Amino acid sequence: MIAKVIVDVPTNQTDRPFDYEIPEKFISIIEPGMRVIVPFGPRKIQGFIVSVEEQSELKSLKKIIDVLDITPVLNEELINVGFWLTDKTLCFAISAFQVMLPAALKVKVQKDIVVNAGRENDLPEQIANKFSSGKSLPWDELMNDKEDIALIKQLLKKDIVTVRYNVKDRKQEKTVIFITPAISLEKLREEVKKLDRAKKQQEILQYFIEGGEETTVIQLCDRLGTTRSTIKALVNKQLLIEKEVEVYRDPFQEREFTKSNPLPLTTEQAKVLEPILTSIEDKKHETFLLHGVTGSGKTEVYLQAIDKVLRDGKEAIVLVPEISLTPQMVLRFKGRFGSKVAVFHSGLSQGEKYDEWRKIHRGEVKVVVGARSAVFAPFTNIGIIIIDEEHESSYKQEDNPRYHARDVAIFRGDIHQCPVVLGSATPSLESFARAKKGVYHLLSIAERVNETAMPEVDIVDMREELRQGNRSMFSEALLEKLKDRIAKKQQSVLFLNRRGFSTFVMCRECGFVVECPHCDLSLTYHRKSHAMKCHYCNFEERVSDLCPSCESEHIRFFGTGTQKVEEELAKVLPGARVLRMDVDTTKRKGAHEKILQAFGDQNADILLGTQMIAKGLDFPNVTLVGILAADTMLHLPDFRAAEKTFQLLTQVSGRAGRHKLLGEVVIQSYTPEHYSIQYASKHDYLGFYDAEMQMRYRLGYPPYYFVTLITVSHPNVVKAANVCEKIVSYLNNNLSDKSILLGPVVSPIARIKDRYRYQCMIKYKVESNLVSSLREIVKHYNKDIHNDRLQISIDLNPYMLM
DNA sequence: AGCACGCCGACT
DNA sequence: GTCGGCGTGCTC
Numbered sequence: 001m002i003a004k005v006i007v008d009v010p011t012n013q014t015d016r017p018f019d020y021e022i023p024e025k026f027i028s029i030i031e032p033g034m035r036v037i038v039p040f041g042p043r044k045i046q047g048f049i050v051s052v053e054e055q056s057e058l059k060s061l062k063k064i065i066d067v068l069d070i071t072p073v074l075n076e077e078l079i080n081v082g083f084w085l086t087d088k089t090l091c092f093a094i095s096a097f098q099v100m101l102p103a104a105l106k107v108k109v110q111k112d113i114v115v116n117a118g119r120e121n122d123l124p125e126q127i128a129n130k131f132s133s134g135k136s137l138p139w140d141e142l143m144n145d146k147e148d149i150a151l152i153k154q155l156l157k158k159d160i161v162t163v164r165y166n167v168k169d170r171k172q173e174k175t176v177i178f179i180t181p182a183i184s185l186e187k188l189r190e191e192v193k194k195l196d197r198a199k200k201q202q203e204i205l206q207y208f209i210e211g212g213e214e215t216t217v218i219q220l221c222d223r224l225g226t227t228r229s230t231i232k233a234l235v236n237k238q239l240l241i242e243k244e245v246e247v248y249r250d251p252f253q254e255r256e257f258t259k260s261n262p263l264p265l266t267t268e269q270a271k272v273l274e275p276i277l278t279s280i281e282d283k284k285h286e287t288f289l290l291h292g293v294t295g296s297g298k299t300e301v302y303l304q305a306i307d308k309v310l311r312d313g314k315e316a317i318v319l320v321p322e323i324s325l326t327p328q329m330v331l332r333f334k335g336r337f338g339s340k341v342a343v344f345h346s347g348l349s350q351g352e353k354y355d356e357w358r359k360i361h362r363g364e365v366k367v368v369v370g371a372r373s374a375v376f377a378p379f380t381n382i383g384i385i386i387i388d389e390e391h392e393s394s395y396k397q398e399d400n401p402r403y404h405a406r407d408v409a410i411f412r413g414d415i416h417q418c419p420v421v422l423g424s425a426t427p428s429l430e431s432f433a434r435a436k437k438g439v440y441h442l443l444s445i446a447e448r449v450n451e452t453a454m455p456e457v458d459i460v461d462m463r464e465e466l467r468q469g470n471r472s473m474f475s476e477a478l479l480e481k482l483k484d485r486i487a488k489k490q491q492s493v494l495f496l497n498r499r500g501f502s503t504f505v506m507c508r509e510c511g512f513v514v515e516c517p518h519c520d521l522s523l524t525y526h527r528k529s530h531a532m533k534c535h536y537c538n539f540e541e542r543v544s545d546l547c548p549s550c551e552s553e554h555i556r557f558f559g560t561g562t563q564k565v566e567e568e569l570a571k572v573l574p575g576a577r578v579l580r581m582d583v584d585t586t587k588r589k590g591a592h593e594k595i596l597q598a599f600g601d602q603n604a605d606i607l608l609g610t611q612m613i614a615k616g617l618d619f620p621n622v623t624l625v626g627i628l629a630a631d632t633m634l635h636l637p638d639f640r641a642a643e644k645t646f647q648l649l650t651q652v653s654g655r656a657g658r659h660k661l662l663g664e665v666v667i668q669s670y671t672p673e674h675y676s677i678q679y680a681s682k683h684d685y686l687g688f689y690d691a692e693m694q695m696r697y698r699l700g701y702p703p704y705y706f707v708t709l710i711t712v713s714h715p716n717v718v719k720a721a722n723v724c725e726k727i728v729s730y731l732n733n734n735l736s737d738k739s740i741l742l743g744p745v746v747s748p749i750a751r752i753k754d755r756y757r758y759q760c761m762i763k764y765k766v767e768s769n770l771v772s773s774l775r776e777i778v779k780h781y782n783k784d785i786h787n788d789r790l791q792i793s794i795d796l797n798p799y800m801l802m
Numbered sequence: 803a804g805c806a807c808g809c810c811g812a813c814t
Numbered sequence: 815g816t817c818g819g820c821g822t823g824c825t826c
Contacts, residue, residue: 002826005826006826007825007826008803009803009804009825010803011803013823013824013825014803014824017826018825018826020826021826038826039825039826040804040806040822040825041804041805041806041825042806042825043804043805043825045803056826058826060826061826062826108826111807150818175816411825656805782820786803787821787822803817803825804820805823805824805825806823806824806825807815807821807823807824808820808821808822808823809819809820809821809822810815810818810819810820810822811817811818811819812816812817812818812819813815813816813818814816814817814826
């Protein structure tokens with residue numbers, strides 16, 4: 001029996017299965033999807049078994065060294081999903097497997113130097129003392145000394161020492177130690193008498209004699225006011241025993257969930273739920289696009305569909321964008337389905353993620369709520385996959401494997417023959433176009449649940465404000481309304497799509513702009529740390545008072561960030577209580593929740609924030625939403641700029657007036673006539689869709705064309721340009737003449753982390769040998785990628801064009 | 803990725 | 815002559 005193994009060496013040449021002999025002792029336990037340790041060259045590494053076969057075409061095989069799992073970590077379906085990903089995103093099979101599993105399941109390889117038996121006395125003195133503790137020495141401890149390395153190499157040759165590969169599993173189950181009596185209670189009573197000099201020990205035994213149940217060490221210490229050492233003494237006397245019990249790290253341990261029941265549905269909700277239930281009933285794969293305005297109660301539809309799935313004994317996956325994975329969101333699911341829910345988000349530690357994964361793997365939960373990667377949940381009987389806010393770009397992973405969770409969901413939905421529900425108030429153009437074509441089943445909800453009207457939207461032309469002499473960042477209208485809300489004790493939300501204090505710092509004398517020395521980007525000023533920061537490479541420097549170029553004093557801040565707005569607010573509305581929420585104020589664990597809690601408790605009048613306040617917030621007392629600069633994203637070099645602007649404006653506007661009080665929205669813009677702003681102000685998705693589709697048609701972008709972006713980067717500009725140039729000409733010769741090739745051009749961000757970047761774009765409708773051509777390119781440059789710091793990144797269907 | 807193998811220049 | 819520099823190619 002042999003096993004085909006994908007080894008953990010992410011390179012082009014090793015991106016294929018390797019054959020290994022299965023030793024006798026493993027034959028009965030080995031299955032595809034298990035992790036194994038295999039010899040690879042002189043090393044020992046991790047690998048995944050992808051299949052087990054009778055024999056190999058090769059004559060001599062090495063043997064599998066060890067098996068790391070009792071049950072496969074990847075089931076047959078997920079192995080297939082892995083290979084499918086490999087093909088769809090041009091990634092290595094090993095990367096595909098690893099992205100589907102929690103990081104804790106990736107082993108760590110450590111190299112040790114071991115003294116051979118009987119050769120201890122042959123060690124030279126200078127090194128012998130390093131071996132003092134035991135007979136092995138971690139390789140890393142020698143790495144800083146060149147002489148040592150040379151010496152060890154000699155010793156290796158002389159067979160005095162050998163290198164041992166230590167493979168350690170990172171995964172670690174959390175355990176708690178329980179204490180119970182080791183002997184019967186009668187005997188314990190006798191023993192107590194003998195301990196008349198150890199009062200604390202007697203107390204502990206007395207606790208058990210009086211029928212105290214087994215508890216953890218910590219609880220025992222707590223209850224009896226004793227210490228660990230006292231308990232240990234009794235354990236040593238063999239009167240008590242320690243029992244190690246495995247527990248889950250539960251991030252929601254201390255929270256109580258009030259049980260919620262299904263809410264009565266509105267006519268519209270019931271109407272969209274119907275076909276989803278039918279699809280579950282018929283065990284048929286179908287993709288639904290649920291288009292429901294903000295506040296239309298999409299979540300309740302999801303909950304009731306999941307309920308049906310659970311009653312059928314199946315499982316459900318719910319994806320939500322990372323930023324809306326707030327405790328409130330989790331609460332809704334845990335409230336309805338209790339302990340059957342696992343939650344995945346980036347805030348969990350490695351161990352916590354592993355525990356949540358294990359609950360799914362063991363079948364202890366039936367529902368998973370999580371961000372992008374939760375789409376790989378190892379369920380075996382999926383009944384529904386839901387993607388909320390399906391237009392969100394965070395569903396696309398921006399490093400390898402560059403997959404889109406939506407594609408994975410639909411692929412898995414097909415395997416499991418279950419419905420996939422894509423929900424959004426502002427569906428992506430791609431999805432809506434597919435729904436219109438009948439590829440997806442379109443479902444719409446036009447009314448808000450409590451029949452509140454959509455908020456009134458007021459667009460303010462900031463150019464006009466300037467002409468009127470208002471140079472502040474708040475228009476007259478917005479300021480008046482803010483004052484009005486404070487007077488009425490109602491709350492407002494202010495949205496600005498930019499953190500920090502100001503966008504860039506420029507010298508008014510000579511025009512010098514402070515830029516990052518490693519990236520071709522201007523640095524952003526952060527007031528609190530009084531530093532200039534690069535948002536791409538984290539470069540940081542102190543602010544200078546003089547222009548670094550001409551030493552003029554006229555160095556000024558331009559643009560606006562959340563920090564600056566906060567300061568301005570304090571000036572124009574001195575009494576207002578403002579809460580700021582952005583990456584900088586929510587870094588600490590739980591900070592996010594705290595801010596929202598404070599706002600919900602009416603401890604502030606104004607919530608000021610970036611992206612992260614755009615989603616899911618639902619505060620009844622919010623009646624005003626102000627969008628300070630609606631056009632910040634509009635002029636980015638991205639064909640989705642208008643779409644993203646429309647989506648964001650609509651999402652943010654949706655935060656206002658969700659309950660009894662009518663809401664109002666003020667949009668400040670320098671280009672108020674732009675169709676994305678106009679349609680957003682009228683809450684007109686369909687109008688926007690039509691206008692944007694015309695634009696995409698004219699310019700040849702998705703959904704009319706598929707797009708692939710190739711970015712070439714290298715520390716040397718010429719090299720980067722040359723390679724990109726050659727790639728374009730290769731593609732020109734190999735792709736059909738119906739496809740359009742753009743480039744090579746300098747990337748919109750010409751340099752990041754000292755690497756120059758060139759890119760080209762392929763636009764195509766059908767291109768059957770695109771993937772093979774791209775693989776050919778990567779293969780051709782393999783050597784340069786390996787030895788010459790060349791990078792070629794290929795993104796089939798990119799969401800980031802910079 | 804890592805590691806061995808192998809072919810050239812600068813030294814005991 | 816040999817040590818060690820790095821380019822090349824392989825790993826079941």
